[in-house]
Amino acid sequence: MVAGAKTCPSPTARSIRASAARPATASATSMTEMAQAHGRGRPPASTEMAATPGNSTPASVVSASAKPAAITASRSRRAKRPRAIGSVIAQTLFLFYEKLLLRFGDYGMRSKCATRSAPRRRLAGGLAAVALLAGCASARPPHPRAVTDVAAVIDGAAAGDPAPLAGALVRVRGAQAALLRARLAALRLDRAGAERALGTYFAAHDTDPRRQAIAWATRGEAAFAAGDYAAAATAIEAWQRLPRAGWHAGEEASMAQTLTIARLLRAQPRQAVIGGTPGTVATSRDRVGLVRATVRINGVAQDAVLDTGANLPVVAASTAGRLGLRILDGGGSVASVTARQVTTRVAIADRLDIAGVTLAHVVFLVMDDSQLSFPVAGGYRIGAIIGFPVFRALGRVRFDNAGGFAAGRAAGPALDADNLRVSGNDLYVLARVGGFATALHLDTGAGRSGLTSRFAMLHPFVATFPTGSDTLMGAGGGAVARHTAIWRQVGITIGARSLTLPELPIATDAPKGQDEDRLGNIGQDVLGAFGSYTIDFDRMGFALGPPRG
Incomplete structure (x- = not known):
């Protein structure tokens, strides 16, 4: 919800899930100090912090001992896994039912306007069948701070986030620079630019198996996003012929499923x-x-x-x-x-x-x-x-x-903004959340905005927030429990528009069997606060209309 709006969920939202209150928990601080800090949307004053310009929320604040077990355990698991390329077509046929939880679940919404988090049950079902190109199922690390190999930079970047790639581009030359340019072009739906950069990359005869795999995956992703399924199939077939040393866990099966749909459409007329x-x-x-x-x-x-x-x-x-x-x-x-x-x-x-x-x-x-x-x-x-x-x-x-x-x-007229990116047919808006630059998944079906376990990993101050839990219910049956934290009074800026959310839920553990590649999503609590929202694929821009009265 937006500042000044009702903070309770609507009757319709309440009707699609059950709620059961549970006391919130705190770690490493007194409850009084925690409550005061959360009321301001930031960690306790006693916590050691490094502030971000223009924002009172720190970039890094708490020690590992103060972090919830879910976050610490998640980091431990991820450190042992190989890292996989983000924003490739590797999961074309994987249904991510958590996409529907964003629509029906309304991250963090409760049946009463409570001041503490609570367990919530959410639907997560067949609408998620459309999450076809959301990226690889295997692990992704936080943004690398001092990495010279662009494969590690690309694998480590959050979905839809061009910043790590652009930052690395100034430090490399030759084939690696060409590969970064290809990825950046693909994020802007610039298939011609991606192909030019890939031509330069392949002409350099790079022998690194991981970078080769990324290059062919990028070609396939750009082709699939353009509806050129024949070219996408050809690229994936080339990927499959590469040395297995360039593959990461889970990619082989995912790419095979992607290839299935591309081959089905290979001989069909294009949209x-x-x-x-x-x-x-x-x-x-x-x-x-x-x-x-x-x-x-x-x-x-x-x-x-x-x-x-x-x-x-x-x-x-x-x-x-x-x-x-x-x-x-x-x-x-x-x-x-x-x-x-x-x-x-x-x-x-x-x-x-x-x-x-x-x-x-x-x-x-x-x-x-x-x-x-x-x-x-x-x-x-x-x-x-x-x-x-x-x-x-x-x-x-x-x-x-x-x-x-x-x-x-x-x-309306073409947009001047250049803040829209696309990764695997998923839309991302370059926004600022609590002062932090964050690529947010644009999902008009999501009832409420939220941040992911990946954001929690990057920003340890999340560990000081009240915690709760959610249960994701798949339309095909079964349920998965996830932990959450609540960030209060959070400012969100998109282009020239800003608003403050009374609370923003953050998942503190990853979906079952995979690591989270997104940082968060924009839901109707943000989109609905304005009269309209425009998506300009020609200019790669996104804009919110005037605030609603």
Whole structure:
């Protein structure tokens, strides 16, 4: 929630999870001192700190002995694992059900406006089926401070964060510099720039197996994001022929699943805008707060969720049949955060009409109806989801919180900001959180903003915050418990707009079986505080509209 707004969750948000209060815990400080510090959104004054310019919150404050066991144990586990490239296509077919917890779970939201954290149960289900390109499943370290090998820099960078790469670029030359330029270009959806840099890299005949693997993965990621699935398949096949010494844990299986979908689409016509005049379409919020609009698929009206967190459009199996989608032969299984396998297939819509624009050959993932149905009181299901590839094709889009979705010229003038990055079809906004530069995942389906265990690792002062726990529930069954901390009165700045959140939840342990590559997400508590928000893929910019009254 934003400053001045209600701090309690809405009745709808409450209806989709159960809450049970639990006392908050503190470490290494008195509760009185802790309460005073948290009221100001920073650690206790007695803690040794190094302040960041323009922000009262320290960059590093507490000793290891004062850190929650979850954070300390997480660091110990990560130190033993090989580090994997971030922002590659390595998990194309992995379903990250925690994406749905951002939509339905509303990080940290409780049934009462409490002053302490509490256990919360959250849904995490089939909407997450669209998290196709979220990066490798294996571990990632914090940003390296003094690393000369760009492979370590790239593997260590948080998803969507260009700063470590740009910082390393001034220290290296030759093939390594070319590889960094390729990664930076890919983050800006500049496929031509990425290809130029990769051409320079390959011409240098670099023999390092890890850097070679990163180069081919980058080529595949850029091709996949552009909808060039034939080129993506070719790049992944080249990656598979590389020496295994360049691979990291979990990449082989992930890349194989990515290749499955790329091969299915290899011979299919690429998505294209074929007509229409950009305009607007009315939108509404459904019972769990997701943005919905009526689109036409193969000439048939269809209610669909508009979700920037969807890496590919998604459709329920029964809806695919009713709309006459062409389901391709073949398919695959994907893993959820609860380690269960979910089956998916791929289909093509010959035509999609949205906000006055007509697209042809639109790819959809087809999920069983049960995977798009959720245990919400009274029942809740999703028939279709429109995601990143469609929004990118529209060039510039604007979501109006009063109800409306605009495309192209109708979305307003081009943005001057250069604060949008894309990693594996996931959108990231370069923001400042509590004064810290942070790349935040832009997911319009997320009910509330939050920070991850990766942010907690980088900023030890999180250890002084009150703690709680959440239970993630996968649509396919099973549950996973995670620990959280609450940061109070946090300032968030995006471009020219700023606001203060009364509290911001932080996960203090990683999802089961993987390490967190993101730093956090932007949810509707931020987006909904402004009249609109605009995404400009041509200028790679993101902007919030005027504050709502």
